[in-house]
Amino acid sequence: MMADWRDRDIRLDVERRGSSQASDPETWVDQHGDYLYRYALFRIRDPHVAEDLVQETLLAALEARSKFAGHSSERTWLVGILKHKIIDYLRQRHREPSFDTSDSADVLTEEFFTRMGMWKLKPDEWILDPEAALNRKEFWDVFARCLSQLPTRQADAFVLREIEGLDNKEISKVLNVSATNLWVMLHRARMRLRRCLEIHWFGGKTKEN
Amino acid sequence: MFLSCKEAARLISQSLDQPLPTRWRVALKFHLFICRFCTRYQRQLLFMRDLLRRHAHQDDEESSPSASLPPEIRQRLKEALRHRK
Numbered sequence: 001m002m003a004d005w006r007d008r009d010i011r012l013d014v015e016r017r018g019s020s021q022a023s024d025p026e027t028w029v030d031q032h033g034d035y036l037y038r039y040a041l042f043r044i045r046d047p048h049v050a051e052d053l054v055q056e057t058l059l060a061a062l063e064a065r066s067k068f069a070g071h072s073s074e075r076t077w078l079v080g081i082l083k084h085k086i087i088d089y090l091r092q093r094h095r096e097p098s099f100d101t102s103d104s105a106d107v108l109t110e111e112f113f114t115r116m117g118m119w120k121l122k123p124d125e126w127i128l129d130p131e132a133a134l135n136r137k138e139f140w141d142v143f144a145r146c147l148s149q150l151p152t153r154q155a156d157a158f159v160l161r162e163i164e165g166l167d168n169k170e171i172s173k174v175l176n177v178s179a180t181n182l183w184v185m186l187h188r189a190r191m192r193l194r195r196c197l198e199i200h201w202f203g204g205k206t207k208e209n
Numbered sequence: 210m211f212l213s214c215k216e217a218a219r220l221i222s223q224s225l226d227q228p229l230p231t232r233w234r235v236a237l238k239f240h241l242f243i244c245r246f247c248t249r250y251q252r253q254l255l256f257m258r259d260l261l262r263r264h265a266h267q268d269d270e271e272s273s274p275s276a277s278l279p280p281e282i283r284q285r286l287k288e289a290l291r292h293r294k
Binding site for chain 1: 213214215216218219222223225226227246249250252253254256257258259260261262263264265267275276277278279282283285286287289290291293
């Protein structure tokens with residue numbers, strides 16, 4: 001019995017490689033489920049939405065299975081579908097214009113700069129070693145927490161710009177904001193994230209300022 | 210033209226999204242030449258960008274926040290995929 005199964009699996013594997021088709025959809029959950037989930041969660045920051053997006057992605061992939069050309073890996077193909085689902089979701093999330101007052105007043109100025117426009121909290125010295133952060137789960141946990149402390153639109157703007165690499169024009173459309181507004185939002189997001197990462201990860205390396 | 214740090218920080222952020230008009234670029238360059246805090250700020254933003262780009266291109270589990278699909282969702286998904294096949 002065991003031998004039969006193993007033979008069949010090997011045969012399927014060969015066929016799959018030969019015809020470069022997607023593997024059995026039932027295996028997708030085990031092979032890619034957690035990866036897709038983390039991918040969505042990192043960008044959307046809401047576990048339930050991330051679950052839904054993974055589900056939608058896998059079902060859409062099932063429908064489109066015959067179109068999978070095998071030019072890329074199965075995972076790359078699935079991530080491509082998920083990316084579209086994420087953008088669609090963000091478009092929906094921001095269909096209403098923003099009334100967020102934290103983006104209208106000069107809040108940032110008071111928080112980070114003196115009246116004269118000098119740094120209130122001077123940027124600390126960081127050790128700029130990407131390897132020391134890149135492969136550390138703890139760093140990405142800190143990053144995710146810092147990101148989720150931003151106002152939603154600000155965080156989404158940052159994600160689309162710095163993680164997804166969209167240009168400002170595309171992002172304005174997805175987030176339903178003007179170009180000027182987007183600049184302000186990105187400026188604030190960068191300012192606050194940098195500060196948060198400094199407090200929780202990079203900072204305290206030097207006392208001298 | 211002299212910039213304050215507040216103005217410089219705004220321009221640093223903008224320059225990450227599109228090229229600055231020449232006069233602002235020159236003004237920023239001059240400010241960065243004399244201000245180490247804004248120089249740090251710019252370096253750190255570029256460092257964050259570099260980290261995130263690299264992160265997006267590697268797909269091992271070591272470099273992700275720890276999280277996995279809840280078991281009941283996995284089960285539901287598997288069933289949905291089986292039935293609609």
